[in-house]
Amino acid sequence: MARKGRGRLNSLQLLPPEVNHIVSWAAGELQNTNRSQLDIYQEFFDKLNHAKRESRGELEFVIPSFSSFNxxxxxxxxxxxxxNEAREMAAAIAGTFDAEESDDLTLIAVEAIKSLIFTTVRTKRGKLDTKDTKQLADALRSALTAQNISTTRRQKVEAEYKKALGEVKDAVRKAGVSDETMVEINRRLGIT
Structure with a gap:
């Protein structure tokens, strides 16, 4: 049987919001590998104890044990x-696609999602409730939005490219470069 909800809260999650800054501090220290976890826990414990004393009984909480902190x-x-792994993978993948390839992938993904939605509607006819229908509609809307954003981005990149190309041509003409030389430069760069 699948667990419903988020389950039982751990002792750090049970700390009051007034000491969130101490938990955030500890998380930052744990990410910085200059100190041992035991040293960080001791300072964490001291900071929580200090916050508890300073509140003069207004804050009541149990300081998490070292095992909970671990x-x-x-x-x-x-x-x-x-x-970090997801970020590295995304950076590696993003570096392999240009805007046009990315746009093509978006179109393929959107068509796959639309096909899946229509297949689901066709095969589950009469078995879809309003919640299922809403989820399918939301998925379709999200896919179409992604497609529109991708197309808009591509059109913007193409417009900026044409503008930059026009400015380069003007600068080249003003510099006195011949038309034959310009044709050769364009041929080498693959510009038509």
Whole structure:
């Protein structure tokens, strides 16, 4: 049976919002590998104790144990590694596509999503409730929005390219470059 909701909160999640800055500080220190986790925990513990004393009883909370802090540290490290890995993969993939290829991929993805939606509607006719229909409509709207953004971006890039090309031609003419030389430069650059 699948678990519903987010499950039981850990001791760091149960800390009051008034000490969020201390938790954020600890997360930053854990990301910086200059100090040991034990040193960071000791200072974390001291800061929470100080906040508790300063509140004069207005803040009541249990300071997380070192084992809870360790689990938090491990989870934070795993999440950071996953984010960095995803960022590196996205950068590597993005470097392999130009705007036109990206636009083509968007068109292919949108067509695949539309096809999936229409297939689902056709095969589940009479079995879709309003929630299912809304989800399909949202998916279609998102796909079409992505397609429109991609097309708009491509058109903007093409307009900027044509403008820059015109400015280069004007500058070249003013510099006294012959038409034959300009034709040769364009041929070598693949500009028509």
């Amino acid at each position: 689990r938090y540290s491990i989870g934070l490290d795993e999440m950071t590694r996953e984010i």
